[in-house]
Amino acid sequence: MTTTDGLEDLLRELAPQVLGVVIRRYGDFDRAEDAVQEALIAATTHWRRNGIPENPRGWLLQTAGRKLTDIHRSEQARRRRESSATLDDVPEVSDTEDSLKLLFLCCHPALTPASAVALTLRAVGGLTTAEIARAFLVPEATMAQRISRAKQTLAGETFGMPSDDDRAQRLLAVLKVLYLMFNEGYASTAGADLVRVDLATEAIRLTRMLATAVPGDGEVTGVLALMLLTDARRPARTGPMGELVPLIEQDRSLWNRDQIAEGVVLVTRAMAHGVVGEYELQASIAAVHDTASSWEETDWRQILSLYELLAKVVDSPVVTLNRAVAAAMVHGPAAGLELLEPLDEQLKASYRLDAVRGHLYEMLGDGDRAADHFRRAARRTTSLPEQRYLAGKAASRRR
Amino acid sequence: MTKFLLLTRHDSELGVPPMDQWDPADTNAHLAYLTRLNDELAANGELVEMNALVAPELARTVTADGLSMPVITDGPFPETKEVLAGYQLLDVESEERALEIAALVSAAPGPDGVPMRQRIEVRQVMWTRSEHV
Numbered sequence: 240m241t242t243t244d245g246l247e248d249l250l251r252e253l254a255p256q257v258l259g260v261v262i263r264r265y266g267d268f269d270r271a272e273d274a275v276q277e278a279l280i281a282a283t284t285h286w287r288r289n290g291i292p293e294n295p296r297g298w299l300l301q302t303a304g305r306k307l308t309d310i311h312r313s314e315q316a317r318r319r320r321e322s323s324a325t326l327d328d329v330p331e332v333s334d335t336e337d338s339l340k341l342l343f344l345c346c347h348p349a350l351t352p353a354s355a356v357a358l359t360l361r362a363v364g365g366l367t368t369a370e371i372a373r374a375f376l377v378p379e380a381t382m383a384q385r386i387s388r389a390k391q392t393l394a395g396e397t398f399g400m401p402s403d404d405d406r407a408q409r410l411l412a413v414l415k416v417l418y419l420m421f422n423e424g425y426a427s428t429a430g431a432d433l434v435r436v437d438l439a440t441e442a443i444r445l446t447r448m449l450a451t452a453v454p455g456d457g458e459v460t461g462v463l464a465l466m467l468l469t470d471a472r473r474p475a476r477t478g479p480m481g482e483l484v485p486l487i488e489q490d491r492s493l494w495n496r497d498q499i500a501e502g503v504v505l506v507t508r509a510m511a512h513g514v515v516g517e518y519e520l521q522a523s524i525a526a527v528h529d530t531a532s533s534w535e536e537t538d539w540r541q542i543l544s545l546y547e548l549l550a551k552v553v554d555s556p557v558v559t560l561n562r563a564v565a566a567a568m569v570h571g572p573a574a575g576l577e578l579l580e581p582l583d584e585q586l587k588a589s590y591r592l593d594a595v596r597g598h599l600y601e602m603l604g605d606g607d608r609a610a611d612h613f614r615r616a617a618r619r620t621t622s623l624p625e626q627r628y629l630a631g632k633a634a635s636r637r638r
Numbered sequence: 639m640t641k642f643l644l645l646t647r648h649d650s651e652l653g654v655p656p657m658d659q660w661d662p663a664d665t666n667a668h669l670a671y672l673t674r675l676n677d678e679l680a681a682n683g684e685l686v687e688m689n690a691l692v693a694p695e696l697a698r699t700v701t702a703d704g705l706s707m708p709v710i711t712d713g714p715f716p717e718t719k720e721v722l723a724g725y726q727l728l729d730v731e732s733e734e735r736a737l738e739i740a741a742l743v744s745a746a747p748g749p750d751g752v753p754m755r756q757r758i759e760v761r762q763v764m765w766t767r768s769e770h771v
Contacts, residue, residue: 351731353639354683375639376766377686377729385683423639621640623765 246286249295250279251444254365257299259337262398265307268344269390272362274307275299279365281306338363339452340398342445343409346416347393354389355416356423361386363448364441374424374438410453414462414518417446421466425473439470460509461519468502468525471495483624487534499529520549524561539568556585560595572602590619594629601636610636641686641763642736644726646743649757650719654748656693664749671746679728679739690724720757727763736760 254275261271278299292298345359357375360366366374372382401409424438446463453459475489484490506522524545531537546562559582567575576599579592586592597612613633620626648656657665679685694713702708726743730736740758748754 353731357683375729376641377639377683381680381683381686381729383683384681388682621762621764626764 246283246291249291250282251365253296253299254279255338255341255363255448256334257296257303258362259332259334259341259398260300261303261307262341263332263337266398268393268396268398270307270310271303272390274303274310276361276367277306278303280367335448335452336400338448340400342413342449342452343401344393344396344398346409346413347396348409348412349392349396350389352416352419354385354392355412356420357382357385358389358393359416359420359445360438360441364445366441370437410456410459413449414446414458417442417449418462418466418518420445421469425469439466439473442466443470455512457509457512457514458516458518460505461516461522464502464505464509465518465522465525467498467505468522468529471498471502471529477624481624483628485628486528491532494529499526502526503530515548515552517549517552520545520552524549537568539565543569556582556589557591560586560591563595564598567599567602572599575599576603588619590616590625590629593619597629597632597636601632606636610634639729639731640733640736641766642728642730642733643761643763644728644736644740644743645759645761646723646725647720647757647759648723652755654754660749664747664751667747667751668754672743675739675742675746676726679726684728684730684735684739686727686729688724688726691722694721723756733760733762736762 257278258272258275261275262268265271281302282295282299286292286295341363342359345362346355350358357371360371360374361368368383368386369379371386372379375382400406421439421442424440424442443463443466446459446466450456450459450463471494472486472489474495475491475493476484478484502522503526506519506526509519510523524542527538527542527545543562543565546558546565550558550562559578563575563578566578576596579596579599582592593612593616597609597616600606600609600612610633613629613636617626617629617633620629648654657668660668676685676688697713699711699713700708726739728736728739730739737760740760744756744758745753746756
């Protein structure tokens with residue numbers, strides 16, 4: 240028995256490994272997941288009281304097996320044969336392989352992205368339903384339903400590696416879910432607190448796990464780098480009153496240097512592989528920002544050319560918005576404003592276009608127009624911290 | 639996921655009388671329709687909560703300046719053509735999904751099974767007190 244320091248971390252690390260074994264033994268994802276969840280909860284109580292057992296993985300497997308027996312027994316002991324077997328006779332498969340199969344299953348394209356995020360947090364991340372509900376600011380019952388519906392949707396899906404033809408697509412789906420999880424935590428669109436710490440950290444942890452399972456994949460490395468490089472700015476992103484602090488005004492001495500260093504190494508390694516994807520490009524842009532000593536000292540030429548490359552991979556209005564800011568920094572605000580012109584139709588309902596126009600007119604020294612755009616943006620954003628920031632900008636530009 | 643509040647307004651100009659004047663069979667059909675819809679949304683994990691409100695005759699209105707005694711007036715408000723009948727708080731994938739659900743609420747059957755076409759206002763939640771849940 241050892242002390243319970245790091246108990247949570249250990250449990251969360253073991254969760255997907257144990258679940259992988261239980262699914263391989265019983266082939267029933269839904270009930271296996273419930274049993275492992277119960278075993279994790281039991282472990283939290285027991286281990287805290289009695290210390291961590293010598294073989295925590297074995298303890299969890301045994302407990303999960305017993306919980307599964309209980310679940311089956313309460314379902315009229317339908318599967319007597321399996322329940323009486325032990326989990327020791329399951330063939331060994333590497334833990335990373337199990338975790339990867341679990342990620343593929345939980346990020347299955349049949350699920351809506353939000354359901355996939357919730358299920359991944361529980362089955363792979365080892366979080367409880369209550370914790371996930373708290374992170375999403377919904378009641379536990381609502382989240383429980385969402386997870387149970389997601390598991391029903393997956394009934395009949397196999398726990399295994401996708402075929403080689405599917406693999407690339409399925410891996411992209413996993414990355415999309417993990418990045419969504421990160422963003423949900425990093426910049427909640429409807430929350431009071433701009434940053435929900437646990438979800439962003441959890442997304443980074445799971446992406447790290449994925450990167451270990453598929454080493455050498457440029458986009459996986461790219462997503463991990465992007466998350467680290469974005470998350471590194473978190474301490475500077477909100478002010479004392481919970482207000483949003485944009486990149487231009489952030490106190491860069493607060494940035495997390497270790498995360499930046501790791502992110503830069505990762506993105507450099509990813510870019511060396513040749514074929515460059517969306518996440519790698521975004522991570523490269525974040526790396527340029529993170530290694531600049533100030534907004535003005537930023538290598539805007541490089542950022543502009545990276546956005547031009549990105550526009551060739553994903554030509555979205557949001558990319559054009561960012562490109563316009565970079566163009567304004569390199570060639571002056573008029574160049575940026577010109578790039579924004581075609582966006583009026585596409586971004587009619589979005590506050591972002593007005594927010595960027597506000598900044599560019601501010602650069603141009605046209606305070607009245609800047610104030611107009613900031614005010615319109617403030618009225619249309621759906622985020623309270625953003626609204627406070629934009630209204631403040633409008634007020635400071637008013638004469 | 640994004641939270642949306644669906645506000646169901648009873649509009650007297652729709653020509654539908656208040657529910658206390660309906661044939662009981664119509665009331666049952668109306669409530670069965672909404673119960674089924676809400677059960678389905680709850681099972682999806684999309685319905686956070688739903689509440690129906692008492693009639694406006696039972697409402698009381700409060701105004702205060704923080705110094706003198708608050709002014710409290712009773713309902714009813716005969717001049718009001720529209721009253722808030724109830725609300726649903728959703729947590730859904732997209733605005734499109736919220737609008738789709740609103741359309742289902744609006745089409746709930748009224749007297750003689752005719753869809754009521756009640757006006758449903760869809761408002762995105764901007765701020766949630768995090769200790770609330």
